[in-house]
Amino acid sequence: MPIRRVGRPGLIGLAARTAVVAGTASAVSGSMSNNRQRKQQAEYEQQQYQAAQQQAAMQQAAQDAVAQQQAAQAAAAPAAPAAPAAPAAGGVDIVAELQKLASLKEAGILSDDEFAAAKAKLLG
Structure with missing residues (x-):
């Protein structure tokens, strides 16, 4: 019967402990990386949504301004009889x-x- 040493693990025990520590570290690192990527993707999508909303608001404001200007021109056109009405x-x-x-x-x-x-x- 072999004599077992007390206090220090053997070579197999040391290798098993190292494998557990390395596996745990890689799992935690991968999880943190995935969480970081998901957070960055969510921020990017939020920025894109806000940019699209701003663009839509700017286009609507431009269309409103053009409509107002055309309405003002249409209202001013009959009031100015001296304007040349001869088309090309x-x-x-x-x-x-x-x-x-x-x-x-x-x-x-x-x-x-x-x-x-x-x-x-x-x-x-």
Whole structure:
């Protein structure tokens, strides 16, 4: 019968203890990493949602501003009888169309390039 040493584990006991400690450490590390990734994903989705809401609000405000400006122009048009009412050869009032394009550009709906292209199309 072999004599057992008391106080210190044998080689197999030491290896088993090391495996348990290493396994526990890797499980905890993986869990922390997963939690961190889920939290970052949730924050990213929240930011995207807020950006989409802001964009929608800005577009609605721009549409409202254009509608108000068009209503003001429509109300002011009959009050000004001296305004030239002769449309161009194509049947389009170029000045009114240019004013509409300018208001869309100021509202941020049209970019500079889009405005220039539409203006060239009207004048050309």
